Amino acid sequence: MTEASATTGEVAGPADTEPAAGTPKQPRYRRILLKLSGEALLGDRQYGVDPDFCALIAAQIAQVRSLGVEIGIVVGGGNIFRGLAASAKGMDRSTADFIGMLATVMNALALQDAIERAGVPTRVMSAIGMNQIAEPYIRRRAVRHLEKGRVIILAAGTGNPYFTTDTAAALRAVEIGAEVILKATKVDGVYDSDPLTNPGAKRYERLTYSEVLVKRLRVLDATAVSLCMENDTPIIVFDLNEPENISRVAAGESVGTLITGGSPK
Numbered sequence: 001m002t003e004a005s006a007t008t009g010e011v012a013g014p015a016d017t018e019p020a021a022g023t024p025k026q027p028r029y030r031r032i033l034l035k036l037s038g039e040a041l042l043g044d045r046q047y048g049v050d051p052d053f054c055a056l057i058a059a060q061i062a063q064v065r066s067l068g069v070e071i072g073i074v075v076g077g078g079n080i081f082r083g084l085a086a087s088a089k090g091m092d093r094s095t096a097d098f099i100g101m102l103a104t105v106m107n108a109l110a111l112q113d114a115i116e117r118a119g120v121p122t123r124v125m126s127a128i129g130m131n132q133i134a135e136p137y138i139r140r141r142a143v144r145h146l147e148k149g150r151v152i153i154l155a156a157g158t159g160n161p162y163f164t165t166d167t168a169a170a171l172r173a174v175e176i177g178a179e180v181i182l183k184a185t186k187v188d189g190v191y192d193s194d195p196l197t198n199p200g201a202k203r204y205e206r207l208t209y210s211e212v213l214v215k216r217l218r219v220l221d222a223t224a225v226s227l228c229m230e231n232d233t234p235i236i237v238f239d240l241n242e243p244e245n246i247s248r249v250a251a252g253e254s255v256g257t258l259i260t261g262g263s264p265k
Contacts (some may be wrong), residue, residue, distance in 0.1 A: 028252030031070040031146060033173035034061075035166065035183045038078035040240055041107055048079060049110045058114035060246040061151060065120050069250050070146040072176055073153045074169040075111060077103025083161075097161035101128060104165060108155035109133065121150045127159030127168075139175045146176065166224040174231045181233060182249055183220060184240035189257035190219045206258045219257075228259075235259040 040057070043050025065071060083100035087093040108124045115122045123145050126134040135141070137154060145152050157168040166183075173181050187195055188203065192215070195201040204217075209229035213222055219237050220228075228235055238245050238256030249255045 027064075027067045027069045027250050029069060029179045029250055031176070031178050032064075032072070032250060033169055033176070033178035033181045034071060034073045034246065035169040035181060036073060036075045036111075036240070037165075037184070038076040038080060038103065038107055039186070040184055041075075041110065042079045049107065051110070051114065054110055054114035055117070057111070057240070058118040058120075060244065061115055062118040062120045063244065064247045064250050065149070065151060067247065067250065070149075071151045072142070072146065072172060072178060073108075073111065073151065074157075074165055074172055075104055075107045075153060075155065076165040077101070077107055079103075080106060094161040097157075097163075098128075101156040101159070104157060105130065105134060105155040108153040112153055115151055115153075121148075122153060123150050124153045124155055127154070127156040142172075143176055152176075164221050164224070166220040167227065170220075170224040170227040170233065173233055174227065178233070181228065181235045182246065183235055183237045184246070185219070185237060186239065186241065188239040188242070188255075190217055190237050190259070192217070204257050205254075206260070209259060209261055212259055219259075225259075229261060232261055 036057070041049045041054055043053030061071060077100050080103035081100050083093070083096035086096040086099070105124075105126055105128075108126075112122045112124050124134040125137040125142055127137045129136055134155060142152050142154070154168070154172050157163060157165050158171055169181055190204045190207060190212075191201040192204070193201045195203070207217070209225050211217070212219065212225050220235065236249050236256050236258050238249055240246075245255055
């Protein structure tokens with residue numbers, strides 16, 4: 001099975017032949033960056049973290065890790081605190097963003113607990129120093145953890161205000177040499193409008209970075225998309241709620257919407 005090109009960001013299509021029955025899926029990507037929103041940890045709750053849903057995510061991550069895939073995770077904090085929303089109500093933007101970063105650390109610890117209970121060694125690395133509960137983010141150390149088979153959870157965004165966790169995901173993906181960013185959402189790809197409010201919304205199978213920017217498709221912020229475009233890092237947007245979707249994407253199946261620098265379909 002052909003791997004994704006590290007220089008063009010192009011992703012090969014599905015294999016022409018199906019594997020024999022009982023043969024485990026072979027990963028197309030050897031190192032991935034999974035972007036989880038804070039809302040992904042809500043489950044059926046209105047606020048906070050749902051341990052049962054975290055366990056379901058952890059089971060998928062353990063499945064992907066068993067295929068030999070190295071996994072980095074960037075998690076948001078919107079289930080606990082949204083810096084931009086607080087800023088809009090008058091709070092100092094830097095202060096609001098730092099509170100949001102602390103929320104991502106809380107989520108990272110909850111996710112670490114779930115993943116380790118699934119039998120996978122995990123390290124939380126924070127862009128803000130808090131040595132009692134997380135390692136400082138150091139790129140070379142992060143890569144070494146991946147090489148040793150550990151899942152790394154990268155918390156506190158970039159460590160700077162005015163940057164989203166989407167941008168943090170793009171930055172960390174480039175830094176650790178991830179072959180693709182997997183953006184987990186509540187819908188099965190990128191649409192031209194909100195499918196939850198518009199039943200006639202059109203889903204895109206494939207997009208270019210430029211189309212995402214020009215059409216203002218708000219699947220990731222413009223800074224994150226631009227960084228991926230400059231470094232030819234593909235993005236796959238998919239539905240986290242579908243069982244085994246993470247492993248399906250890692251195996252190269254056509255799931256969700258693919259964003260690259262190539263020509264759209």
